[in-house]
Amino acid sequence: MVPSGHPVTALSDAAASPAEIDTITLGDLAPDSGWRRPVLLDRELIVLTTSGHGLAEVDFRALPCRPGTLLRIRPGQVLRCALPRLDATVVRWHPEALHGLDVDADEVPIWFQLAGEDEDAIINEVSQLTVDASRHRDTRTARSLLRHQLSVLLLRLSMLPSGAGRTARPEEETFRRLCREVERGYQASRRVEDYADRLGCSVRTLTRACLAITGRSAKQVVDERVALQASRLLAATDEPIARIGRQLGFTEPTNFGRFFTREVGMSPGAFRAARERPTPAPMVRPRPPVDGRIDVHQA
Known part of the structure; x- marks a missing residue:
């Protein structure tokens, strides 16, 4: 499911060998249907919540999610989605997929609630990437297309008003x-x-x-x-x-x-x-993200 008026589909065959860039559903990441344990991630992820309200625990931090919530998750982090159930489209890629492109995925905020024109633009980008990842595979032209689509998506996300243009101290x-x-x-x-x-x-x-x-x-x-x-x-x-x-x-x-x-x-x-346990495990005080941006819990 996706936000009303924005049809987005996702690949469901998570058992297939992972492509350089592809899309799956949030449920495809789960080690089991109840998310009894966190999953240790080995790829770069953008998660776009499409329906439901709940919490996504990223490195043991509970982040509120509803339709239009966007998460940026790095390899090596752990993810667990608490009940009630959330549905989301997940864009994932290997870091080398962006080699040679003028884009820095670390400029993307780790949590952002999309709205208005930003939400429309991001959902359109994710929709087209999802369709093309499903239709076009394993050709040089298709890989180039997906790389540039991912680059455009990340550039749009890096321009969101959560920190763009702010001069670091x-x-x-x-x-x-x-x-x-x-x-x-x-x-x-x-x-x-x-x-x-x-x-x-x-x-x-x-x-x-x-x-x-x-x-x-x-x-x-x-x-x-x-x-x-x-x-x-x-x-x-x-x-x-x-x-x-x-x-x-x-x-x-x-x-x-x-x-x-x-x-x-x-x-x-x-x-x-x-x-x-169904609640977040105790954890050390999390440090701020490396990019220095302030997230939803520090605002």
Whole structure:
């Protein structure tokens, strides 16, 4: 189902080998019909809610959704849609699909409620991309067509008034640079000194920027990123807890357990046991998005 007056269909065969760019329904992403567990995503997603009212939990944050709500979800994040049921069209792609095109998917807001002409334009773009993804497959011309349609969609989304044209403060740029470095290195180091060296600045500069943007220190930002990844893996996979700890740089399970309990407020085992509850699992305070935009919960 879609908003009245805007017919959008989606591919339903999620079992087929994934194309570079395609569209599916929200239900196709679910590990089961009840979304008892979050799903760990491995592709870039734009989710356009088409009917229903409810919550979508992205990295354990509950985001309100109704017809016209748009979500931008990155690979590596976890998604779970709480009841009541939501229907949505999902545009998904591999990052290399945009190679060589002048578009930055990170400029798209992580949550936006479409309305008016913006809603009409975005739904039309999604509708045409969906039709062409279904009709035209596996030819060079079709792949080029879909790449450019996705580029146009992302450019339109990046121009939404949630942040377009706003000049970032110096602290925001420093914070973004830190977040990018943390993404690359959090499995190897939780030391702020290491990130300061890589960025060519002082620990004090990083801490001042993090306090200005998040109200938390640079060390807290780094630790929260590690705790977030641990929470994703505990909730969405069956990896042994000790192995998850080792992946995140903890040589001793007891050290990982103490770290996680301090950050999240419960042990890794208790967190995993709670993952099938119908309400969002407890989670560390989420850090702002890397692009520095303010989302619906920070406005």
